[in-house]
Amino acid sequence: MSVLWVALAVVFVICLLNLMLTLAVIRRLREHTELINRGRVQPPGQGEITLPAGSQVGDFRVVTGDNREVTRDDLRDGMLVAFFSPRCPSCEEQKPAFVRYASDLPGGRDNVIAVLLGSPEELSGLREELGGLAQIVVEADVDGAMSKAFGLNGYPAFCLMGQDGVLAVTGFQVDVLPGAVAL
Known part of the structure; x- marks a missing residue:
């Protein structure tokens, strides 16, 4: 009977670790999603969002x-x-x-x-x-x-x-x- 309890305890610990890892991955994915969504915006110093000030717009x-x-x-x-x-x-x-x-x-x-x-x-x-x-x-x-x-x-x-x-x-x-x- 004690072997069964040890096996259940090991399975429980593995499941708990798996759950914690999954939650950590989900949190990190949310952070990445936010960064990707902001990626369409050019932050200062990361290049120009359009032609720079002083440039002439092309023909259209x-x-x-x-x-x-x-x-x-x-x-x-x-x-x-x-x-x-x-x-x-x-x-x-x-x-x-x-x-x-x-x-x-x-x-x-x-x-x-x-x-x-x-x-x-x-x-x-x-x-x-x-x-x-x-x-x-x-x-x-x-x-x-x-x-x-x-x-x-x-x-x-x-x-x-x-x-x-x-x-x-x-x-x-x-x-x-x-x-x-x-x-």
Whole structure:
């Protein structure tokens, strides 16, 4: 009988160790998932999220959701261009600050372009949220015309335009924009 108790105790200890190891792996996977989700955002010093400030945006021609054609020549001094994806947790975190900033921008929605990356089905909610605030451009991915023209490397990305299609300020958080309140 004592051999049976010893065997049960060994099995119990092995199961307990297995459970502890499994919980440790799950915790580590959660940490990795969070890091991966943040990986779409370029932290400072890790390269540029778009072309750097002072660079001229490449040529592009797109049509907004309200059938307006937009080209690089339409980008004016003080215009805000933002890139979002519905699959990006950081985009969701930055969206309230973007809405506040864009709402206070002189010129209203004519001075704001939101480039949404994803399928039309994924973007329906985001289009509704930002449609009254910005001209909406939809691109399937970072190979879209505006994404290429701005040298997009991740999202969210926020670009304040200077004169002649030159980027005045760029960053992955709204608080890099002049007058923005930090989150």
